[in-house]
Amino acid sequence: MPIRIKNHSAFRTQCFVIKALFKREMVTRFGKYKLGVIWMLIDPLVSVIILGIILGPLIGRTSGDVPYAFFLLCGFMILRSLTGPISMGIGAMNSNRGLLVFRQVQPIDPFIARFIFELFVTIIAFTTFCVIGAWMGIQLSTAHLWELLGTLVITWLIGCGLGLTLGVLCVKFKEIEKIAAYIQRPLIFISGVLYPISVIPHDYRQMLLYNPIVHTVETSRKALFPNYIADEVNLVYPSICALVSLTLGLMVYRNNRHFLTQR
Amino acid sequence: MIRLEKVTKYYAMKGGERHYVVKDIDLDIPMNKSLAILGPNGAGKSTLLRMIGGAEAPNSGKIITDASVSWPLGVGVGFQGSLTGRQNLLFVCQINGLTKGETNLILEKVQEFAELGKFFDMPVKTYSSGMRARLGFGLSINFDFDYYLIDELTSVGDAIFRKKAKAAFEEIRKRASLVFVAHNLNTLKESCESALFLRKGIATYHESVDEGIECYEEFIKQHQPKKAVKKAAPLKKKPTSSQKTPNDLKNI
Numbered sequence: 001m002p003i004r005i006k007n008h009s010a011f012r013t014q015c016f017v018i019k020a021l022f023k024r025e026m027v028t029r030f031g032k033y034k035l036g037v038i039w040m041l042i043d044p045l046v047s048v049i050i051l052g053i054i055l056g057p058l059i060g061r062t063s064g065d066v067p068y069a070f071f072l073l074c075g076f077m078i079l080r081s082l083t084g085p086i087s088m089g090i091g092a093m094n095s096n097r098g099l100l101v102f103r104q105v106q107p108i109d110p111f112i113a114r115f116i117f118e119l120f121v122t123i124i125a126f127t128t129f130c131v132i133g134a135w136m137g138i139q140l141s142t143a144h145l146w147e148l149l150g151t152l153v154i155t156w157l158i159g160c161g162l163g164l165t166l167g168v169l170c171v172k173f174k175e176i177e178k179i180a181a182y183i184q185r186p187l188i189f190i191s192g193v194l195y196p197i198s199v200i201p202h203d204y205r206q207m208l209l210y211n212p213i214v215h216t217v218e219t220s221r222k223a224l225f226p227n228y229i230a231d232e233v234n235l236v237y238p239s240i241c242a243l244v245s246l247t248l249g250l251m252v253y254r255n256n257r258h259f260l261t262q263r
Numbered sequence: 264m265i266r267l268e269k270v271t272k273y274y275a276m277k278g279g280e281r282h283y284v285v286k287d288i289d290l291d292i293p294m295n296k297s298l299a300i301l302g303p304n305g306a307g308k309s310t311l312l313r314m315i316g317g318a319e320a321p322n323s324g325k326i327i328t329d330a331s332v333s334w335p336l337g338v339g340v341g342f343q344g345s346l347t348g349r350q351n352l353l354f355v356c357q358i359n360g361l362t363k364g365e366t367n368l369i370l371e372k373v374q375e376f377a378e379l380g381k382f383f384d385m386p387v388k389t390y391s392s393g394m395r396a397r398l399g400f401g402l403s404i405n406f407d408f409d410y411y412l413i414d415e416l417t418s419v420g421d422a423i424f425r426k427k428a429k430a431a432f433e434e435i436r437k438r439a440s441l442v443f444v445a446h447n448l449n450t451l452k453e454s455c456e457s458a459l460f461l462r463k464g465i466a467t468y469h470e471s472v473d474e475g476i477e478c479y480e481e482f483i484k485q486h487q488p489k490k491a492v493k494k495a496a497p498l499k500k501k502p503t504s505s506q507k508t509p510n511d512l513k514n515i
Contacts, residue, residue, distance in 0.1 A: 001407075002404065002405050002406055002407040003361065003365050003368070003369065003405060003406055003407060004331075004406075004407040005331055005359045005360075005361075005406060005407070005408075006360065008360050012360070013358070013360070016357060016358050016359070016360045017358045019357065020353075020354050020357035020358050023357070024343075024346065024350065024354060027346070027350060028345060028346070095343075095345065096343065097343075098341065098342050098343035098344060098387075099341075099343050099354065100318065101313075101316070101318045101334050101335065101341045102317075102318070102334050102341065102355065102358060103316060103317025103318065103332075103334065104358045104359070105358065257320070258319070258320060258322060259275075261318060261319045261320065262274065262319065
């Protein structure tokens with residue numbers, strides 16, 4: 001007997017779709033590698049080790065009480081929660097085009113599923129590293145875990161907004177893909193990932209502070225190591241940036257939603 | 264019943280112009296009466312079907328229904344190339360909120376119908392168009408829809424698939440109605456009762472399919488001579504070849 005599809009509410013259907021897309025993302029991201037899920041830990045770890053060896057002796061002295069490896073790690077994980085959604089957003093439409101034919105799947109669903117997936121991966125990787133660090137005897141403060149999660153989520157939200165904007169626009173203009181790659185490259189240098197911003201001269205520091213990622217990166221270090229000095233940063237400014245970026249993303253999406261389903 | 268109210272769909276062309284696929288069409292598609300959608304290439308038949316199936320939204324107007332409508336079934340439609348046949352089926356079951364038991368049943372049934380063998384666990388992009396059609400068709404007939412939207416699906420595939428598809432169509436027609444896009448007028452005559460003739464953004468509804476096809480053929484005749492004159496002009500230099508071509512075509 002053929003199966004009758006039950007009527008579900010719109011919200012329930014969207015949950016089904018996002019769950020299915022999430023599973024699909026798991027399969028395609030990790031399914032093709034032999035080591036599978038381990039790769040999501042190895043990727044950031046390799047960058048931390050390489051940069052730690054190269055820059056550690058030089059900049060390591062400036063990070064104060066914080067072990068330089070963890071100093072870098074905080075920066076990398078926060079930056080990752082920004083660049084992850086951006087690069088995933090750019091590919092979202094192309095790699096799910098075939099699935100948009102189903103009425104249940106709206107063009108925004110692949111974006112949401114991918115963004116949640118990125119957050120999920122980043123949090124798991126970060127937690128694993130913290131657990132390993134604590135086990136190795138590094139003094140990590142657990143008093144400000146909510147603040148740490150907050151910095152991660154705020155950065156992620158900024159990334160989601162940008163990812164949605166660029167992801168929609170790059171269906172229209174292919175060049176966006178290239179431009180986004182160039183823009184992301186210097187981010188590691190201007191977001192305070194490699195050095196504490198307290199070592200930067202005052203005038204230049206004020207310019208750096210226009211970058212919301214600097215705020216979240218420094219706050220995340222402060223959350224894990226209460227002795228770390230980061231006075232000029234706050235979470236209000238990045239939160240406003242997140243709001244602006246999300247609004248922009250949703251506006252661009254809404255204006256182009258008919259265009260996205262065209263073949 | 265599917266009701267289209269003042270449905271307008273356009274595509275933005277280069278230079279900001281709008282190409283209207285359909286403009287302000289009102290239409291009721293009654294239950295238990297299969298509909299053929301006729302029209303020349305590029306008239307918007309597939310787009311209309313995609314709108315009815317919910318794959319695309321109209322720019323203005325509404326498409327209202329309380330019936331369950333399939334997704335537009337066509338060649339290479341509805342599957343993500345990078346996923347295997349099985350993963351694609353699982354996806355469709357998941358977005359419809361099926362239970363595990365129902366999902367397994369569907370997997371089994373579709374595997375049986377589509378006869379993909381080992382290809383069932385290969386990415387869909389490695390499939391031939393016939394295999395894709397078999398997978399899509401096999402999946403849709405295992406759902407109980409009120410309307411099946413079919414876009415040239417039966418024109419691909421070998422004789423075995425066509426025979427199977429025909430048998431399945433007969434089954435479906437007992438419990439549901441078809442909305443059919445095809446260029447083979449005989450297929451349409453066989454399986455549809457009413458017709459919708461689409462051209463240049465205008466849609467005319469005909470109660471009987473024969474009437475609709477007559478209209479369509481009339482339209483083709485009207486537009487044929489102009490094209491024939493244009494084509495004949497360069498051929499005049501070689502009268503022998505121009506005489507030959509019609510005969511050759513007939514032989515084929």
